Structure formats: structure tokens, C-alpha cells
Amino acid sequence: MNHISTHRGGFAAGITTITRASDSANATGLGLAVAVLAGGQSWSGTADSETAWLLMSGTVRVRAGDEAAVLSRSSLFDESASCLHVAAGTRVSLQADSDCELTVYGCANARRFAPRIFRPADVPNEHRGKGQVRDRSLRFVRTIFDAKNSPPEVELVLGEVVTFPGGWSSYPPHHHPQPEIYHYRFTAPQGYGHAELGDEVVKVRQFDSVCIPAGYDHAQCAAPGYGMYYSWVIRHLPGAPYTVPEFTPEHAWTMARDAAFWWPAEGGDD
Numbered sequence: 001m002n003h004i005s006t007h008r009g010g011f012a013a014g015i016t017t018i019t020r021a022s023d024s025a026n027a028t029g030l031g032l033a034v035a036v037l038a039g040g041q042s043w044s045g046t047a048d049s050e051t052a053w054l055l056m057s058g059t060v061r062v063r064a065g066d067e068a069a070v071l072s073r074s075s076l077f078d079e080s081a082s083c084l085h086v087a088a089g090t091r092v093s094l095q096a097d098s099d100c101e102l103t104v105y106g107c108a109n110a111r112r113f114a115p116r117i118f119r120p121a122d123v124p125n126e127h128r129g130k131g132q133v134r135d136r137s138l139r140f141v142r143t144i145f146d147a148k149n150s151p152p153e154v155e156l157v158l159g160e161v162v163t164f165p166g167g168w169s170s171y172p173p174h175h176h177p178q179p180e181i182y183h184y185r186f187t188a189p190q191g192y193g194h195a196e197l198g199d200e201v202v203k204v205r206q207f208d209s210v211c212i213p214a215g216y217d218h219a220q221c222a223a224p225g226y227g228m229y230y231s232w233v234i235r236h237l238p239g240a241p242y243t244v245p246e247f248t249p250e251h252a253w254t255m256a257r258d259a260a261f262w263w264p265a266e267g268g269d270d
Contacts, residue, residue, distance in 0.1 A: 001025050003195075003202045004209040011036050011101070011207070018209050019181065021049065021108050028179035028211050030156075030235055031106035037096035044093040050109035052158050053084040053092070054144070054231060056185070058100025063093045064115035070097070071119070076185055076229045077162055080120035083144050087113045087153070103183055105233045111153035118144050129171070131257045137171040139163050147241050157234040157242050163193065166224035172254050173217040174245035178237050180212040182220075182230040191226030204228075217248055 004018055011034040021031035035053070037043060037060065053062065059072040062084045071082035086092055088110050094102075123144050129137040140162040147157070157178075163169040165187075173196065182195065184204050192205045198216040212218045222228035234242045253259055 002197055002211045007207045008205055021106055027213050028181055029107055030181050030233055032181055033104040035102045035104055037100050039096050039098045042095045047086050047088055047090050047092055049088050049106045050156055051086055051106040052156060054103045055082040056101040056103055059097040060100045061095040064090050067115045067117050069117045077227050080123045080125050081142050081144050081160055083118040086115040090115055103231055107155050107235045109155040113151045113153040133254050137168040139169040155236045160231050163222040163228040165222055165226050168221045171219045172251040173219040173248040175215050175217050176245045177214050177240055178234050178242045179214050180232060180234045182232050183209045185229040187227035193222040193228045195220050
């Protein structure tokens, strides 16, 4: 259940469920799905739980309550995120202006809050890891919403990471008591990377997802030549909201800008 690799052929039109929040075999308590709409097609429905719709590609008109916008995205790797986030009981409508794809995230939260639309200007493209260990873990981190910009009724935290070819992300290895899911895309269909789940390492490919149990270290790396994107969704726990991860002490030293480590004197910059 932790590594889901059954969708490598891509996603069919409509909504494909990857995980269900209510599934007893899903220890994360998080739902994940992919919605594919052809240009001119529409979808509408009422959210039965807290739900976020994250645009992956295409142009789509979204509406929820008094909030409405036209969202567009042509590159996961070069453009920041657009997202609709709603509470349970909110009516949502999507109208595809072009072929489009969205990932959908949910958890069993019945508390109400106002719908919100996030646009790229709302989501900083953080260059995390810059200057550390010769930029070997430099990556883009885009936190769409978390406890800092959400009302207290919200239980989801959602963001994206772009891992550079041959680089690492979610590094140094870190963990937190809240469960999490990663969903992967690559700059080429044959691209791949590796994902740590504690002491287990799995090979991740296009359209894979990984469920990360509470407390597991989960550093990632991308194969040289392939950019690796993953969305990440975390669920706040009662009395234990997600704030910052805890870095594994034996590797935390790599976060220092002046950290001393071996580097070859010959050919090291080729």
C-alpha cells in the first residue's frame, strides 16, 4: 500500500481514485485522485470532505461559492501552483477551456471554512537547500497552504517540490508524526527516482504515489537527466498540527552552509 505504481500508463478521462481517506488499509487518512477533463467538458459536485483541486496542466474555469477564476498551467516544472481549496459541503464546478488535468486531495474533515483559490502569485517558488553541500539538495519548494495561511478549521497542508536532475530533495532525511502522500511526475516518460520510506527504498516512476507513514524518514533523489516533481499533502492531527519537520540528527549537519565534507580535487567540477 505504501508504494502505488498501478497507474504508470496514465489516467483515463474522468476521476481516477488512487487512495481513499476512509480506506482502512490507508494509514494516512488522506484521499488522492486525478481528474482528467477534455476541452469543453465540465464537472460539478458537492465536496463530501475537505478537498483541494491542484491544477497539473491545461486551462480550467473553477467556481466554489463566491470564488471563481480561470486557472492555467503549461509546466509543472517551470510554473508555480494554482489550486482550489474547499470545505465539506461546498459546491464545486470545473469547466475545461482546454484538455486539463488536476490532482485532488481530501481528508475526513467536516468543519466549515470559506473556499479559496490560490494562484501562482500566491505560491512562492522557494529555492530550498541553496548553498548547502554544493547545492546537491537544491530544489524548488512551493507551499500552497499550511497553518500559516489557513484558518484553524483546515486539516490539510499542500505543496509541491521540484527536484533537479541528479539531485536530492526532502533532504536531509526528515520525519514528522503526521502522515503524508507524495505523487510523482517526471520531465520525460522514462524518468525515475528513488524514494526512502524509513530504511526501505523504492524506485518511483511517472504517475506513482507513495504513502508515507507517520514518523518515517523520507528523503528523495532524481536520476541524472530527469527532473522529478511531486506534490505533497499532509494531514494535521488532533492536538498535533504540522509545522516543520524533524531532521534526522546524524545527517542534519549537511544543512550548514560551511559544512566540511570531502570533495574530489580532480574533476570535481566537470
